[in-house]
Amino acid sequence: MPLTPITQRVLSRQLLDVLIRAGLIAVLAIFCFRIFVPxxxxxxxxxxxxxxxxxxxxxxxxxxxxxxxxxxxxxxxxxxxxxxxxxxxxxxxxxxxxxxxxxxxxxxxxxxxxxxxxxxxxxxxxxxxxxxxxxxxxxxxxxxxxxxxxxxxxxxxxxxxxxxxxxxxxxxxxxxxxxxxxxxxGEKGYASAKQIASRISGPESGPQIADLCTSTIRAVAQGVVGIAFIQMLLIGIAFIVMGIPGAGLLALAVLLIGIMQLPATLITVPVIIFVLVTEGVSAATVIFSVYVFVAGLADNVLKPLLLGRGVAVPMPVVLIGALGGMVTGGVIGLFIGPVVLAVGYQLFWRWVRDQPQPEPAQEQRRR
Structure with missing residues (x-):
């Protein structure tokens, strides 16, 4: 049935109103982002x-x-x-x-x-x-x-x-x-986060996504700090036993570098060179050098064990998100990457499981 001229003019006016409103909202969003981005x-x-x-x-x-x-x-x-x-x-x-x-x-x-x-x-x-x-x-x-x-x-x-x-x-x-x-x-902030998540993904998925983001950030933060603390203990004890000058301060430097997601070898390699230059090559210095160098690389083994604890997604998802986020976004990406990947993982599998149910045989025969 063809549309009458009056109906066409009404639809055109409504479409124009929608486009103007969408354009104004887009301009407002762009200005808000430019003001907030610093x-x-x-x-x-x-x-x-x-x-x-x-x-x-x-x-x-x-x-x-x-x-x-x-x-x-x-x-x-x-x-x-x-x-x-x-x-x-x-x-x-x-x-x-x-x-x-x-x-x-x-x-x-x-x-x-x-x-x-x-x-x-x-x-x-x-x-x-x-x-x-x-x-x-x-x-x-x-x-x-x-x-x-x-x-x-x-x-x-x-x-x-x-x-x-x-x-x-x-x-x-x-x-x-x-x-x-x-x-x-905090309580008001958590309620607001659930409301925003529910508005985006629905009332059933919203609270779960908010909890997933919270647990992922905490797991990554605790894993990063925990790994840095373990490395500080492993390396600091070796520095003290070897009598390295300023061993305590060097251990604190290892802790800070670990929290910033920089390699501990920035501290351990110069110390190894210092020991070899001052003490010479002997069994003790070789054992110290090998132990400290391996302890400086311990985070590569500990990250897969600690980063995914307490999160409702598989550990490789959190680990890949942390490493990929750190490469693309630096230290902040270390936290944002796992959150984005974990939410995407949950939404993907929810979409996979939400398949249409097959109709009963009786309904098919009636048709």
Whole structure:
């Protein structure tokens, strides 16, 4: 049946109204995103910290009562102390060590002992290491001038890394404050999250998706911190037994590097080189070097064991999400990746299981 001209004009007007409204909503969404995007990383970190620390607030409600604001403030102050004190001690120790090293280098009293003849017998790289080491022990100034451009580039890269770490630490502290505010209104926030999830995926799936996101973030956070703490113990004990200068501060550095998802070999390899240079090659130094190097790689074994605990999806999903998210999005991607992959995994299998039921044979015969 053909449409009358009046009906066509009504439908055209309705379609135009829908397009105009959709365009205005899109413009509003774009402007809101552009205004909010400078604070996106900050708010994501705050949400991750609030979800991770909220179980501690729930446990403290018994001894301290239901004063959520006070409990959240105490937790944030404790977190500041736990992070600031080791960071300050580590920074002071590094600054003092650099100052002493520069003073020794300028005085001309710094000398590198010559290599043992056994170094040349090392497989593949022994002769090169022996020649380089021998030149460093006899003509260190000439060696520094030889590699001056490379040293300058490495120094600039190190300065940029330190600057980035400082900015990241500042953002982390501000995120802690915002996380305290979110934890003080945790119950309302959780109810709002369930409402949003229910509005997107339906009233049946919404609460389950909200709980899945929460458990995934907590599992990843606890796994990351737990793995970093285990590595700190494994490596720190070896440093103390070997008598490494500043062993405690180096162990704290391993903890911080592990939390930032950087390899512990950034600490262990220089320490191994220092021990081999100062103590020489012996059974004790070889055992120490092998143990510390393996302990620095222990996170590759522990991550598959700890990251997926307490999550209603298979462990490989969380592990792949964490690794892929870290590669694509850095430290924040370490948390966002598993959440996105876990939610996608659940929705996919829910869609697979929600298949139309076959009609009974009687209904088919009636037709």
């Amino acid at each position: 604070f996106l990383n900050l708010m994501v970190w705050a949400l991750i910290l609030a979800i991770t620390l909220y179980p501690l607030q729930v446990r403290l409600r018994g001894p301290l009562g239901d004063r959520d604001g006070l409990i959240a403030s105490l937790i944030i102050l404790l977190a500041f102390a736990v992070i600031l004190v080791p960071t300050y001690l580590l920074g002071v120790a590094v600054a003092n060590s650099l100052e002493r090293a520069m003073a020794i280098f300028r005085s001309g009293s710094f000398q590198i002992p010559p290599p043992a003849e056994s170094v040349a017998a090392w497989p593949l790289v022994g002769q090169r290491v022996h020649d380089f080491w021998a030149q460093a022990s006899t003509d260190l100034t000439g060696l520094v001038h030889r590699f001056a451009p490379q040293l300058k580039e490495a120094g600039l890269a190190l300065l940029g890394t330190v600057t980035g770490l400082g900015a990241g630490l500042l953002i982390f502290f501000v995120a802690l404050i915002v996380a305290g505010i979110l934890m003080a209104h």
